Structures are given as structure tokens and as C-alpha cells.
Amino acid sequence: MPAFEFSRQPDALAWFDAGRGQALLAAETVAAGQWLTLRPAQPALWLSPAPARPPVVLHGFSRQLWLWRHPDGFSGDLRCELPLPLPSEAFGSIVVQHVQEAGSATDLLGECARVLAPGGRLRLYTLNPLSPYRWRWRGAALRVRDAASWQGALRQVGLHPLAAGAGYQGPLLRGTAMAPHLSFNRFRAVCVLEAEKRVAALIPPAPARRRWNTGAAHA
Template sequence: MPTMPAISPAGQPGSARDWFDTPAGRAILDSEHALVADALGSHPGLPWLWLTPTRPDRQVDGRGLCLVRTGDGLHGPVRCGVPLPLPSEAFGAVVLQHVVGGRGDALGLLDEAARVLAPGGHLWLLVLNPLTPYRWRWRGTGIASAEPLTWRRRMRDAGLAPDAVSNGVGPSWRTEAVTESQNGPGLRAAYALRGQKRHLPLTPMRSRRAMPLPLAVPAA
């Protein structure tokens, strides 16, 4: 059985974008490509929004906008920060692929993504798995990782209804793409959580008044 090599924090890239450009990071992104493409195509009647840590090697069909996170900004066909210069409730599907940091992340992409998501649309959040042996490959980069319970709580705080089961994606140790996903993170390098923006009534519904019933007639 291969042993895990000791990795010096100083020997790792200093940002998520740098690390996802390494062979170890690319193996995760390549593993996620089919899932990302399916997610973005899940609401063909509306455009999609895809935020990613590095420029994708492969394009995705359909009508949408792909932006790359670089520090505290986003680059692509438009360059922007937050709030995003995009209309509210305009996108049928949103994919946040390793661009959302911990609670201290000032960019606040999860809340903004929920804002631009149309009611009934789905948001996919792809994050690293803190329980995988693969974590030794990003050690020292400062990239946030947390268990699904933490991310579900944050999705609810953003107004989304997360699915009960996440999908584990990517390799467990070897730096090779693994295209098949599984139920639950397991030992996979990353996992995907899906949340839906539920339809809400525009005005509160009044409860109907109970219909009065006639008094029972006593038996003769």
C-alpha cells in the first residue's frame, strides 16, 4: 500500500486558482466535468451561471456565463466583484465550483448566487472533502473544506433547500480523473451538494373560515 508523503505547506501554491492548475487539482476538475455539464443543462429554458477557480479546459453547451474567481474578483466576458452585475432570479442553474470559501470569505458568492437563481432553479455547490486522503495534496493552500452538514446549513441561510444526499466525486488518492460519482462523499476528493430555490407565494394566504355545522337533532 502506498504511504502518504509528507507535504510542506511552503511547497504548495498559495491560492486555490494556483492549486487547481496543478495535476492534482486538474484531476478533480476533470472528474467533475460531466456532473457540471449535466447540472448546467438541467434548466434549458433559462441561461446558466458557472463560477470556477480556473479557466475550464472544455466548454459546456447551452446559453450561459462562465466566470473565473481570481482573489476577490471574477474574470471572464465581464470583470466584476460583488454584488454581481446580474439581474435577480435570471438563471435556471448555478454551479459554484470550488469558489466559495469559509465564513470569513468576504466575497459572499453563495448569497449572490442564490439571489440570481430563478425560483424552482437549482444551485450546485462543489467543495473539497476534509475526510479524504487526497486532502494531503492541498494541505497548506488555505483552501476551505468542511463536511456536508456545514454547507447545508449555509445553503439554508442563503434561502435554499438542500438535498439530503451529496454526491462524492473525484479520486481518493491517485492524481487521475474518476468520472463516476457516488452517493455520499466517502473518501472522494470532493463532493457536490444541490439546493433548490423554492417558489414562494407573493402574498400570504388567508386561512379559510370554518363552515358552521348544524346542531345535531336529538333522536326521538
């Protein structure tokens, strides 16, 4: 197994612990919970940047694993580092809230792709560098990218970005109001991307050609 290098940046995700960052995270959590209720058939993995536990939304069963990232790795339902000590293809849905913006994005998304089941979906919440709201997180040491860059990162680890699941949420400049539905306004604070794990279909064997056995003797 390749070695993983976990980027230790103590203050990278601290912006989400209070104030505007905390309010954005809380609003995202409501929207992500609504998304998960539409996908209850398989277990879900939820990765967040702060220790506030999201609600259990999958009918109250223990089918949701929650981890939050900190400078030493992850805590929550498990205490671990990358690579995640989780079986491959174990989750039908994954929510990632800004954890990738602290560094080690390729390793993190690669692990998400590994533990996501075929046909499973990943919802990625990212800060939008095109939004005027970016001045609110200026100096927070977050590694913020635009939507096209994150879509490329998802493809790099073998996931297929879905245009229908992409959109924007959050305020434009002031406040923290955030409707649960997606908007096409590219200047809102948060960009939401969705990707699917697809597996190439096996090529069936060529059908056998029918032919007469001309060497058979007649009765």
C-alpha cells in the same frame, strides 16, 4: 445595498491551476455539464476557480454565463467583483466549483441565491476534508468544510439543500479518476451538494361566506 468584503488570497485557488487540482476540476466540469444538459430551459451561471473555460452545454446557445475567480474578483464573460452585477432571479441553474473555498463564502452564496430564479437549482462542488485525498491539497490555503457545514451555509442564504442531489466523486487517495455519477462513499475527494430556491406559496384569501340578504323586499 450592504457592502461586500472580497477576501483577497492570491494563492487560495492556485491548487486548481495545475496537477491534481486541475485534473479534478476537469472531471467535475464533465459531470457538471451533464447535469446542465438536464436543465436547459433557463440560463445558467457557471463559477469556476481557474481560467479554463467550461464547454457550452446548453444546445450551443449563449445561455450560459461563465466567471472565474482570481485575487482581484472575477473575469470571464464579465469582469467584476461582489456583489455580482447581474439581475435578480435571472438564472435557472448555477454551478459553483470550489470558488467559495477561497473566502467570502457567505457573500458569494448569498449572491448566488439572489440571482437564482424560484425553483432554480445550485450545484456546489467542494473538497472533502474527510477524504484521504486531503493530503494532496494540504498547505493550499483553501477553506475546506464538511458537507454539513456547507449545507448550513446554503440554508443561511435561503436555499434548500436536496438530499437526492448530494453525493461524492473523485479518487480516494491516489490518481485523479472521477466517474460522472455520484457515489455514497464519504471518503472520495469531492463532495457535491445541490440546493433549490423555494418561495413560500401565497396564502389565498378566505372564501367569502354565502348568506341571504334578508332585508331585500319580495316582488
